[in-house]
Amino acid sequence: MTLLQVEGLGISFGGLRAVNDVGFAAKPGEIVSVIGPNGAGKTTLFNMISGVYLPDRGRVLLDGEEVTRLEPHLLARKGLTRTFQNLQIFQDMTVLENVIVGFHLAERGHLLSDLFSLPGTRRRSADARAKAMKLLERVRLEKAAELVAGNLSYGALKRLEIVRALAMSPRVLLLDEPAAGCNAVETEEIDEFIAELAASGIAILLVEHDMKMVMRISNHIVVLDHGVKIAEGRPDQVSRNPDVISAYLGVDQTPELLEEGVLTGDENKEAANADR
Structure with a gap:
């Protein structure tokens, strides 16, 4: 069954x-x-899929329903959420508060109840807090729940942003460079978490410059060059595609270079800083 088309x-x-x-x-x-x-x-493609940009042509379908022109918050309510290339974390809020923010989209409160903190509002708040703690446990951040988010390591902040997106109960999750700027240990933690999310039934759409990570966890790969799709298929197929190797390296290199992760070398680190 196709979930995102x-x-x-x-x-x-x-x-x-x-x-x-x-x-x-x-x-x-x-x-x-x-x-x-x-x-x-x-990233431009991600922005169109997630409602940040309105495409000139084409369409996006979520579970068979066209959602091309929906705004991001409406897409999130239908089950399509995303993270961003640059961290979108509330640095001065606690880790727990950052996750609770993600639950607000699904809340259906009443103005008077919220204004006077009536029992219904208090129940929703307690429920959101409990759910947020469970999500933090999944990425081993529960002990940091009451810490100010700005004090976390970069890798922890990346995991926190993914967890906040999960608070909206997505069916499709778009991750824009979740491992950018992370060290080897942090990258391994993130790719294990992504694989775990996919195993739970969420469709993951990933943009990532770490080719070792991409080849390790992807079921399917789409390759763009100058805005055009030049290849598509399983990791083993894509890693040996001459057009892919040429697009990355600009020369006719052997397929093994891509498989060995040459694109994550120092000479290509600048590719992780911008996509446009």
Whole structure:
């Protein structure tokens, strides 16, 4: 069963065609990675799927329903949420409060009840707090629940952002470079968590520059170059595709270079800092 269907998405900025006729599908429990060199259009594609940008062409379907023109908060209510390339954390709030924010979207409170903190409001607050703690336990951040988020390590903040997205009970989760800036241990923790989320039935759409991570956890890979899809398939198929290797390296190298993670070398680190 297809949960997310992307059909012929395209967008231009000032006459420049940033993404052109890109399509793919994701099933429940599947990890689909979108990769490509710096400037390939990956984040722009994410922005169209998640309602940040309105595409010029194409459409997005969620469980068979067209959701192309819905705003991000409406998409989130339907089960499609995302994280961002740059951390969107409330640095001065506690870790627990950051997660509780994610539950507000699903709340159906009453103005007077909230204003006077009536029993119904107190019950919802206690319920949100309990659920938030359970989510923090999944990423081993429960002991940091009452700490100010700004005091956490970068890797912990990345996990916190994913957990906050999970508070909205997504069926489709878009992760934009969840391991960027993380060390090897933090990256391993994040990719294990992503695999766990997929195993629970969530469809994961991933943009990531760490090719070792991508090849390790992806079920399916879509490759963009200059806004155009140049390849698609299983990790083993994509890693040996000459067009993919040429797009990344600019020369005709052997497929083993991609498999060995050459794209995460120092000479390519700048690709993790921007996508447009």
